[in-house]
Amino acid sequence: MKISQERLEELRKIFKEDFKADLTDQELHDAAFNLTGFYGTLTKMATRDIDDYLRLEKEPNGWAISDEYGTCGFCGYYMSVKGFWFDRFGFKCKFCQKAVNEGIIPGTVCRNKEKWFSFETLKEKFGIHSTTARSLVRKGELNARVILNDTGKPHFTVFLREDNYxxxxxxxxxxxxDLEDYDKQVAKWAEDYKKKMVEGQKSGK
Ligand SMILES: [Zn+2]
Structure with missing residues (x-):
């Protein structure tokens, strides 16, 4: 399969923005070819997402993930820290989860990267360097929400759109x-599935 350079560059952007990974050309090619098996994986993922949706109805606070390391769906850090958690706002490291639980950040921002900025995206999108951003925070012109780690030090700093627009x-x-769209789609699939189960039970009697 021949993949155009344009598509490869799109893929490079996805890895950079969504996974914070800078891929070499070789890695990028490998990833692209792996994507040929993508649709099968996608079906499996969708099935798992529907299962999670149904489980969340019974366990609305979510559940602990037993993996000892992973990439947080919010801060994007890959960490070997226990305490990952899953709820309706996705898979999060324990620091980000605690910030959601304590209302430091609203959970909804975890499903939409346009609802917040980091030091990195402030620079990318608005040309505001981190030193400037820090001084704007001190002056009270920018409003930062700081997610703390176990030792009370900043883990990740977030500038919410609603605070700073x-x-x-x-x-x-x-x-x-896209994630919010996808969540709606999963909800629809899950509701359809439940309806089918009920219909199946009725016709089985
Ligand atoms: Zn996190």
Missing amino acids: KFLKIEKEAPIS
């Missing part, structure tokens, strides 16, 4: 993200 001169509301 006026200063950044952007819309208050973020456009719906």
Whole structure:
């Protein structure tokens, strides 16, 4: 299969933005070819997501993940820290999960990267360097939410759109993200599945 350079560059961008990974050309080619087996994997993932959705109805607070390391769905850090957690806002490291539980950040921001900025994206999108951002925070012009680690030190700093849209001169509301769209789709699949199960039970009697 021949993959165009344009598609490869799109894929490179996805790895960078969603997984914070800088791939070499070889790695990128490997990833692209692995994607040929992608659709089978996708079906399995969708099935798992529907299972999770149904389980969340019984366990709305979510559950602990027994993996000892993983990549947090919010801060994006790959960590060998126990205490990963899954709930309706996705898979999170224990620091980000605690921040959601304690209301430091609203859980909904975990499903939409347009709802918040990091030091990195402030620089990328608005040309605000981290030193400038820090001084703007001190002046009270930018509002930061700080996620702390176990030792009370900053783990990840977040600038919510809803806190900073006026200063950044952007819309208050973020456009719906692919993840939010996908969550809706999973909910629909799960509801359809439940309906079918009920119908199946009725016709079985
Ligand atoms: Zn995290």
